[in-house]
Amino acid sequence: AEKIIVFAAASMKTALDAANAVYVRKSGHQVTASYAASSALAKQIEAGAPADVFISADLDWMDYLAKKNLIKPDSRKNLLGNRIVLVAPKDKAKPVDIKAGFDLSALVGDGKLAMGAVNSVPAGKYGKAALEKLGAWSAVAPKVAGAENVRAALLLVSRGEAPYGIVYQTDAAADPDVSIVGTFPPDSHPAIIYPVAQVADARSAAASDYLKFLSSDEASGFFTAQGFSILK
Amino acid sequence: MTFAVEIRHSQGDFRIEADFASEGGVTALFGRSGSGKTSVLRIVGGLVRPDHGRILVGDQVLLDTSKGICLPPHRRGLGYVFQEPRLFPHLSVRQNLNYGQWFARSRSSFADPDRIIGMLGLEALLPRRPGSLSGGEKQRVAIGRALLASPRILLMDEPLSALDEARKAEILPYIERLRDDLNLPILYVSHSVGEVARLADRVVAMADGRVTGIGNASEILGIQTIATGRESGSVLEGLVRLQDEDPDLAAIALRGCRLLVPRGDLHEGQKLRVHIPAREVLLATSKPQGISALNVLKGEIRAMTGSDGGAVDIALLCGEEVLRARITGLSAKRMDLMVGQSIHAIIKTVALDPPGRAR
């Protein structure tokens, strides 16, 4: 049996663990997943990490590796998609109509808008782009509290520290203390894409087989269950 | 001021049982190394709370375990000179000396910094830190620090042991003045029979944590030959009478006899105590003539006891005073001494310690 090492963005843990379990049972190969920030994983692959497969939470870090010829270009694939949503604490949740010119700043009031750090965390970048497109950014920018990651932003909302937050649909769905009060239109921000690729000097012969499995319907079930969309 | 101590305490294997009282003045704790002197001082100073105990100074109760009273050390009005210097390393000598004054409720008249600094020869050291002082310098600073705290009781644990004779001779009269003029109770530990004889109104002999004898200096230092070794002797008390004959001398009128001593700064009518080591007393069967000793006392042999090393201890009655002499067995044999015999005791005047003033 082969041993496959997957470097994956931390936010995929739940779904990927479930999918991997099935793959292991079926193929008899052994799969080990290392979850961390995409940035760290990319740098590690650059430094010669023994990874076979890399799943990034955004395109930037995959591009970073691609530019350095550290992935096999023909193995690269956009695996999953996601959406960003506006959330509020469950007890204060009222639906918001997210459209061009909607006044998010007024909704937030003198509270904070929790989201991933807009310069570094992918969800923050998408959120900022969407708000800019919808003309809400300049008013709300001073009220943004940038969290280290989406989970932290979500926590700020679920703890009631912030009246609103922008997070992935996948995270919002799982938190009982927050409600999704609106979903950003897909065209308001660059597509949210989790790309996958085989690492250039992957040692495992089963890596491409594993990649194929990730795109299979069987695997997709676990991803959709978590709220991801499957990109074909 | 009176003083009463009653202690039962165990530390490790060592058990202390010490009861003693004093009418005031200097109470000397005397005993061999490890006999428990420091332990008693620590308890009186409040640094150790004994299993059982009662300590009174004047009518103030410092400690009474049966009533649950235990005054903390800083409320006992202490001046404590420890066996080791214990100077504050982060403070200058001057600050060390002043330390107690920061907390003293009132400053005693005797706690005059300039006076004490002068007496202890500390002027040049004031700005220095204790780290680089010599052993004796440290000990002097420690003495000054305790005195300048304006204490109501003074606890001194071998305060002069690291000092030279000349310095001791400067400090001892000062301690005598504290005792006499200020009525300051002093608990004094020393291995020096000379110091103890000179200062102590009351001597508490200790061995193995227990009190083995209490009495005035004469009784204890005279009797306790084991504790005192070759230093046994007599301690006599009398009034000073100035002499016209020689301005350098003074007489001390004792009961039924008198002694000539160097005059020093003695004054007429003053009460005074002298220590005469037994080994410094010569005996003569007939009154010697043309001899350099001023003191030739006529007396009668009251007791003779053979002592170790072939020496003989002899108690004489001169007037009403008992004088102890120690001579060789050979001399005793040659002179054919017997109890009841009349005899002359010869004492070299300058062999006396410059006497302290009694209260």
Added chain:
Amino acid sequence: MTFAVEIRHSQGDFRIEADFASEGGVTALFGRSGSGKTSVLRIVGGLVRPDHGRILVGDQVLLDTSKGICLPPHRRGLGYVFQEPRLFPHLSVRQNLNYGQWFARSRSSFADPDRIIGMLGLEALLPRRPGSLSGGEKQRVAIGRALLASPRILLMDEPLSALDEARKAEILPYIERLRDDLNLPILYVSHSVGEVARLADRVVAMADGRVTGIGNASEILGIQTIATGRESGSVLEGLVRLQDEDPDLAAIALRGCRLLVPRGDLHEGQKLRVHIPAREVLLATSKPQGISALNVLKGEIRAMTGSDGGAVDIALLCGEEVLRARITGLSAKRMDLMVGQSIHAIIKTVALDPPGRAR
């Protein structure tokens, strides 16, 4: 073993200039507190490297700054008893005592643990840690630790100051044996004239970092009245002659006269030194009769000097020995003493310190 020290060193404001040599035996550093005794010892011990200096022990160079030689302390074969105990708090008393043996290249015959532990009375303390020892107990352990390191030189800084007379009397003969039987050079600091007179072959008087006098015990302790205060006196050397008359006594044959002393464990023909404090010598114009002092020496007054306190210092020639006496001015006047006059010196036998053996 010979011994030569030559030091120039400044520490802070204090400047040390000390040159002295010794034929071996005990060299005593004598001087008031702060005169630089400890500083010299630290330099000899290698703990301080002086600005300039040369130290020789036998033919071994411990230090020669001009040649850049400076043996580190652990190669100097030292036994150093510090002025404070400096015991290792994490080791038991036994381990403290053994510490030096772990490193000693060879064990001297005198470094017999049982012997030394017995002499110092440390048996019961062996398993304890130093923390709870009494002051004197600590000092004894420190002495034992230094002796058990089998040193080739012994540096002792007031080693006996915290001990009682009885304990001192046990330790002193041991140090004498080290000096005499083992030819161990000893540099000894003490404020006690008695100790120094008894032990020292050579006395180095210090004041303010400078050597103010070097000589044998008699010369320095006799002359240095300032340093020694009331303890000036004579140190005489002679051969022991046993007495048939009295088994408790022995005579010391001096040049042209003899002294009776307690016999102790003296043996015939032994060389011996005694210290006679000037204040313990009485003078008589005619030979006294029926007197308890065994020693009455006939002599002649060679010099008379007035001294402070109305006392007069008198140097007598008895046979070929010089004896010092100190009497009151009044007595001198009464007896009408003059230089050249013939006189009798009276010395109480038991007033002598049990004499040490000279080499």
Added chain:
Amino acid sequence: MELPSLSEEEWTAIRLSLKVASVAVLASLPLGVLVAYLLARKRFWGHALLNGIVHLPLILPPVVTGYLLLIAFGRRGFIGSFLESTFGLILSFRWTGAALACAVMGFPLMVRSIRLSIEAVDLKLEEAARTLGASPVMVFLTVTLPLMLPGVIAGLVLAFAKAMGEFGATITFVSNIPGETQTLSAAIYTFTQVPGGDAGALRLTVISIIISMAALLLSEALARRVGNRIEAE
């Protein structure tokens, strides 16, 4: 090394970091001394517990500490809401919260250093001070405290350095708001999260190092002065 010119936002982060670290360290000092004293000198019920609590921020991943702080000191947190209603003190999303996070993270380091120093103070000197009339409080102020200064200084330095480097708990607790809670290390972290941010991260890292080294040198000089004073008793 020549520093490329810094953006206004970066200058703000530097100022903020200095403020946060200084306040964190100085404000926690009295409590640090108190806790260190209790741990070093007193035997009481809960000794081990207190000791454990002090060490917690070291044991827990910083993110967890941040979560716990948020739960306790957030607006809805039981302590946070009390502080707000009683003193009007709001910590969440404020620089004060960042200071709290840094203080908490540095606390074990500070306490350990101070405790070690207290344990090294010679009790015999305190006894001497007692006999000279000093009450326990005065003994502490005039003897114990001066003698334990080396440990206090060491504790301050460690806590300050930690405060400069800490971001995990801070960003989780008070997020990353430029000018309010974005400290230097949060800014550095942000740079590391984007491809090509290395130059920016390096620049800020160098600045962070320079600041901390200055603090370090200062502390060494201070400790040496204090030490000189005490030296060689």
Added chain:
Amino acid sequence: MELPSLSEEEWTAIRLSLKVASVAVLASLPLGVLVAYLLARKRFWGHALLNGIVHLPLILPPVVTGYLLLIAFGRRGFIGSFLESTFGLILSFRWTGAALACAVMGFPLMVRSIRLSIEAVDLKLEEAARTLGASPVMVFLTVTLPLMLPGVIAGLVLAFAKAMGEFGATITFVSNIPGETQTLSAAIYTFTQVPGGDAGALRLTVISIIISMAALLLSEALARRVGNRIEAE
């Protein structure tokens, strides 16, 4: 509290954490003592520099430390490639690398504690040992070292606790590979990154606390024994 049964992977993380923390702490101890001794006792050119380098891991955000380790000790790093070619020692993405990261992160804490203790050792005792024939090395081993034990123990505890809590530098340097580099705190972190991971994070956090508290209690008992022995000189 009853612990829900742990998964195989979680047990592995616990075992790994213990191994990593112990090795990190013990392996860095000799160097820690050496550096602390140099800093405490010697004045040399580069004293400030060495001191600064020791403090670096505290000053830098852990992620940055992790990146620096990756650059230096990674397979392609200058030290890493040297170690591999010379000793066959591979650190990157191995548990040994995790130990290195933990050791580096805990090093300033360890050195400070030990240094404080060395500074508290009475030089007079060392002098006494020298006069008794002990060479400088023997003095260190028989006097200085035993007397500074409290600081060594404190340093070990701090470093161990830090190693248990550290993940920023570790995860950045050696990633988060179950069974090889996934320590307890990395596992906790991973749980906090996914929806519904709180229960898992809490479970592991409790275990981490229990382990560290045990280490803490052990160290206190040890320090008390050592302290008792030295007490009240």
